[in-house]
Amino acid sequence: MIKKLICIECPKGCVLSVETEEGKVIAVSGNECPKGARYATSEIENPLRVLTTTVLARGLCVKMVPVKTDRPIPKDSLSEAMTAIKRIRLQKSVRVGEVVLEDLLGLGIRVIATRDVLSEE
Amino acid sequence: MVERDLVIVGGGPAGMAAALAAHEAGITDILLFERDQHLGGILNQCVHTGFGLGYFHEVLTGPEYADRFAKKIRETPEIEVSLKSFVVHLTRDKELTFLKPGLLERVKARALIMATGCRERTREMVHIAGTRPAGIFSAGLAQKLINIEGLLPGRRVVIVGSGDIGLIMARRFFLEGAEVKAVIEIRKESRGLLRNIVQCLDDFNTPFYTSHKVAKIYGRDRVEKVKVVKVDDRLNEIPGEAFEIECDTVLISVGLIPENELIEMAGLAIDKKTNRPVSAELNKTAIDGLFVCGNAFQVYDIADSVSRDSEIAGRLAAEYLRGVS
Ligand code: SF4
Numbered sequence: 001m002i003k004k005l006i007c008i009e010c011p012k013g014c015v016l017s018v019e020t021e022e023g024k025v026i027a028v029s030g031n032e033c034p035k036g037a038r039y040a041t042s043e044i045e046n047p048l049r050v051l052t053t054t055v056l057a058r059g060l061c062v063k064m065v066p067v068k069t070d071r072p073i074p075k076d077s078l079s080e081a082m083t084a085i086k087r088i089r090l091q092k093s094v095r096v097g098e099v100v101l102e103d104l105l106g107l108g109i110r111v112i113a114t115r116d117v118l119s120e121e
Numbered sequence: 122m123v124e125r126d127l128v129i130v131g132g133g134p135a136g137m138a139a140a141l142a143a144h145e146a147g148i149t150d151i152l153l154f155e156r157d158q159h160l161g162g163i164l165n166q167c168v169h170t171g172f173g174l175g176y177f178h179e180v181l182t183g184p185e186y187a188d189r190f191a192k193k194i195r196e197t198p199e200i201e202v203s204l205k206s207f208v209v210h211l212t213r214d215k216e217l218t219f220l221k222p223g224l225l226e227r228v229k230a231r232a233l234i235m236a237t238g239c240r241e242r243t244r245e246m247v248h249i250a251g252t253r254p255a256g257i258f259s260a261g262l263a264q265k266l267i268n269i270e271g272l273l274p275g276r277r278v279v280i281v282g283s284g285d286i287g288l289i290m291a292r293r294f295f296l297e298g299a300e301v302k303a304v305i306e307i308r309k310e311s312r313g314l315l316r317n318i319v320q321c322l323d324d325f326n327t328p329f330y331t332s333h334k335v336a337k338i339y340g341r342d343r344v345e346k347v348k349v350v351k352v353d354d355r356l357n358e359i360p361g362e363a364f365e366i367e368c369d370t371v372l373i374s375v376g377l378i379p380e381n382e383l384i385e386m387a388g389l390a391i392d393k394k395t396n397r398p399v400s401a402e403l404n405k406t407a408i409d410g411l412f413v414c415g416n417a418f419q420v421y422d423i424a425d426s427v428s429r430d431s432e433i434a435g436r437l438a439a440e441y442l443r444g445v446s
Contacts, residue, residue, distance in 0.1 A: 115188060
């Protein structure tokens with residue numbers, strides 16, 4: 001079976017032709033770089049996304065601190081991950097890259113801050 | 122009046138890149154104005170990924186991308202950053218008047234780079250009939266409310282236009298638990314990047330109507346519904362091809378326009394259609410030593426290109442200062 005996908009790894013947005021057999025990718029064409037082939041395989045067999053959102057800050061110089069998952073997580077768990085991340089309250093300063101949640105949904109994924117929030121209110 | 126070698130207006134991606142490039146090219150007296158209380162400009166509210174691939178060869182979120190530049194600027198004592206500083210007046214001689222909490226001051230720039238970015242086109246610019254209830258936001262304002270203020274502006278959302286910010290906000294609203302009823306694009310194709318159609322709409326099964334327009338907004342105090350009409354190739358409404366969508370929020374995402382009131386005040390010609398400065402060459406203007414860069418010069422799709430081109434403005438300013446000294 002041939003499936004058409006748009007690669008989301010970079011702004012070019014190559015249109016990929018993906019040949020699959022029983023849910024497995026056997027050939028990819030249309031990608032202008034190797035990332036496209038990797039994306040196609042993952043997208044068919046186990047679609048993943050990096051989740052970016054914000055968490056509530058308490059007593060800091062900003063109201064919200066932007067965060068992301070340190071690796072892509074299964075697309076199906078985005079909503080559940082949002083619920084878990086919404087429970088976080090950040091009460092002390094953080095730096096870019098600092099972990100704000102250790103093990104998201106037991107996936108072994110960390111949630112990290114994407115902005116320095118240094119000064120308190 | 123105090124005179125500075127180089128003044129830069131705007132501490133977003135354009136202004137920061139210009140400042141660092143000018144410094145690298147040998148300028149040692151730089152004053153950078155930013156109206157917000159942090160450097161970074163719009164990047165601070167763009168919490169999604171997709172930045173940095175061109176410039177840093179890695180995928181970053183907006184705040185991370187801003188942070189890379191802001192840190193370098195903080196490590197550069199020759200660049201003085203003036204936060205919460207709003208420039209209100211500019212003359213042909215590159216004299217600036219600015220407001221800062223508690224003061225109104227003037228400064229003369231020997232060279233000046235305007236990196237004032239752009240703003241969103243509004244409902245008025247696309248002519249949607251109907252009432253003026255609460256619940257109509259530009260996509261970028263909604264982004265600020267959610268990502269900076271922590272407020273969800275609505276629960277049942279229709280997005281007018283498929284600009285990238287609108288698409289990004291479709292995903293953001295969905296993840297925040299709102300229902301994104303539809304994205305309505307008058308053209309045949311998306312205005313935004315294809316990858317955003319995939320990861321912001323298709324991922325969440327959000328309906329996307331191309332060749333359709335929102336013809337009317339209904340609601341007394343708050344938005345209640347919109348009327349959507351199919352259009353033909355010449356963007357004329359096709360009678361009989363209309364339907365309604367109930368919603369409490371309408372986001373407008375119909376493009377950006379450069380923000381250039383200050384240079385217009387200084388007497389520079391502005392293209393009436395695009396709001397770009399009339400210019401023969403990248404970043405240059407008809408006033409010697411006055412440069413415009415980033416989204417103020419032309420609207421870019423990608424922040425990395427803003428940084429790259431704004432560095433050229435920094436080097437042009439350095440070259441100019443060497444020439445006149
Ligand atoms: S295949 Fe490569 S070039 Fe094409 S969109 Fe994907 S990452 Fe970009």
